[in-house]
Amino acid sequence: MPVASTPETPTLLERRRATLGSHSPLFYNTPLEIVSGKGVWLRSAEGKRYLDAYNNVPHVGHAHPAVANAVSQQMRKVALNTRYLNDRVVNYAEALLATLHPTLNRVSFGNSGSEANELAIRLARFKSRNTGLIMSDYSYHGTTLTLAQATTGLTTSEAMGENVRTIRIPDSTGLDNAATERLLASSLAEVDSVITSLQNAGFGVAAVLFDPLFSTEGLAKVPAGYVEGLVKRVREAGGLYIADEVQSGFGRVGRLMWGHELFDAVPDIVTMGKPMGNGHPLGATVMNAELLEAFGAENMFFNTFAGNPVSSAAGHAVLQVMTDEQLMPRAAANGALLRRELSGAVAGVAGVGEVRGDGLFAGMRFTDPETGEADPATAKRVVESMYRDGVLISRIGRNDEVLKIRPPLAFEAGDVEVLVTKLSRIIAAL
Numbered sequence: 001m002p003v004a005s006t007p008e009t010p011t012l013l014e015r016r017r018a019t020l021g022s023h024s025p026l027f028y029n030t031p032l033e034i035v036s037g038k039g040v041w042l043r044s045a046e047g048k049r050y051l052d053a054y055n056n057v058p059h060v061g062h063a064h065p066a067v068a069n070a071v072s073q074q075m076r077k078v079a080l081n082t083r084y085l086n087d088r089v090v091n092y093a094e095a096l097l098a099t100l101h102p103t104l105n106r107v108s109f110g111n112s113g114s115e116a117n118e119l120a121i122r123l124a125r126f127k128s129r130n131t132g133l134i135m136s137d138y139s140y141h142g143t144t145l146t147l148a149q150a151t152t153g154l155t156t157s158e159a160m161g162e163n164v165r166t167i168r169i170p171d172s173t174g175l176d177n178a179a180t181e182r183l184l185a186s187s188l189a190e191v192d193s194v195i196t197s198l199q200n201a202g203f204g205v206a207a208v209l210f211d212p213l214f215s216t217e218g219l220a221k222v223p224a225g226y227v228e229g230l231v232k233r234v235r236e237a238g239g240l241y242i243a244d245e246v247q248s249g250f251g252r253v254g255r256l257m258w259g260h261e262l263f264d265a266v267p268d269i270v271t272m273g274k275p276m277g278n279g280h281p282l283g284a285t286v287m288n289a290e291l292l293e294a295f296g297a298e299n300m301f302f303n304t305f306a307g308n309p310v311s312s313a314a315g316h317a318v319l320q321v322m323t324d325e326q327l328m329p330r331a332a333a334n335g336a337l338l339r340r341e342l343s344g345a346v347a348g349v350a351g352v353g354e355v356r357g358d359g360l361f362a363g364m365r366f367t368d369p370e371t372g373e374a375d376p377a378t379a380k381r382v383v384e385s386m387y388r389d390g391v392l393i394s395r396i397g398r399n400d401e402v403l404k405i406r407p408p409l410a411f412e413a414g415d416v417e418v419l420v421t422k423l424s425r426i427i428a429a430l
């Protein structure tokens with residue numbers, strides 16, 4: 001049980017603030033203290049159970065025994081820095097690369113999504129000999145200085161880099177064919193203009209970097225041909241296409257292993273993080289052999305912890321569990337069920353938009369029924385009410401007005417029912 005605060009015994013929250021600072025973010029008005037997890041369920045310090053419909057880090061389920069055993073067995077055997085031969089990392093690299101397009105045949109491991117994206121940008125700058133970056137105007141890709149200067153989806157004190165240009169990711173949700181076509185044309189014209197701007201300023205184009213599910217943007221539904229047109233233009237300007245699979249990867253889409261497979265364009269570089277190690281810090285940057293060889297010839301590049309045998313054991317166990325437990329077909333089926341049930345539950349409710357997303361990732365946008373303006377306050381009330389009711393979800397979108405429902409892949413049909421029943425009740429009571 002959480003202890004009440006007295007001058008002698010400060011609460012955990014007070015001790016956290018006194019050590020990690022008052023701005024280290026926490027979810028919910030009343031922060032949640034978690035003590036344990038199993039599958040898609042979490043237990044709080046007060047002994048209450050929560051259905052986890054938010055977290056993609058415990059990808060194959062909280063405290064999965066196969067991952068825990070793989071990590072602890074390897075930890076008892078040996079934990080090395082990466083500059084020794086060890087079969088664990090090579091076995092894992094082979095298994096991971098086997099899930100990707102044959103041109104994506106080399107991997108550099110890291111410890112986080114931020115590191116993966118930082119290396120990807122470095123590689124793109126190296127290959128293109130340009131420095132210009134094209135980013136979505138509402139996105140987040142990590143904590144490094146380069147990424148802070150290219151962050152548009154949350155606050156950073158760093159100014160936008162002079163070499164960064166932003167594009168508005170088109171969202172055709174709710175539009176008819178003609179309006180979608182117009183949106184496609186104007187969005188690609190915007191791409192042309194930012195490329196010209198980067199070239200005129202002398203930066204050229206090093207890369208475009210985006211999340212293929214456009215999660216931070218609120219699960220934007222891009223018009224058919226947009227991503228292909230964007231990538232074609234970037235490549236014609238000498239730049240590379242970096243797909244950030246930190247949220248969209250590892251079977252999140254259910255029928256596909258990678259979000260970028262939704263489009264007819266194979267990335268030059270793929271970055272990964274969150275779900276890779278089921279909680280063990282692990283990231284990766286994947287590219288082709290020619291790029292890594294050229295980069296390696298001019299850069300003595302290594303990363304002490306990255307791809308160590310313990311991390312590799314965790315990552316490999318995740319891939320194994322995904323196969324053993326058929327998590328991708330389950331995500332496809334349960335994701336379709338989730339979106340179908342959600343759509344039925346909110347059909348006709350004023351101010352609640354069409355259910356969006358793909359695979360086991362769903363969102364719903366709230367707007368003011370009178371003005372049509374984004375309604376983050378209602379989305380927030382729903383998230384807080386769900387929390388009180390024992391279900392964890394969150395918000396995304398440029399105004400934080402879209403519900404974010406992105407459970408571990410181990411989510412079952414029965415869990416969908418629990419979530420939809422509670423959400424319908426809360427929305428009906430709004």
Ligand SMILES: Cc1ncc(COP(=O)(O)O)c(C=O)c1O
Nearest residue numbers: 112113114140141142211246273
């Ligand atoms: C799409 C995307 N890329 C990169 C990152 C950064 O990953 P990390 O926090 O592991 O550095 C995040 C984190 O939220 C993310 O959502």
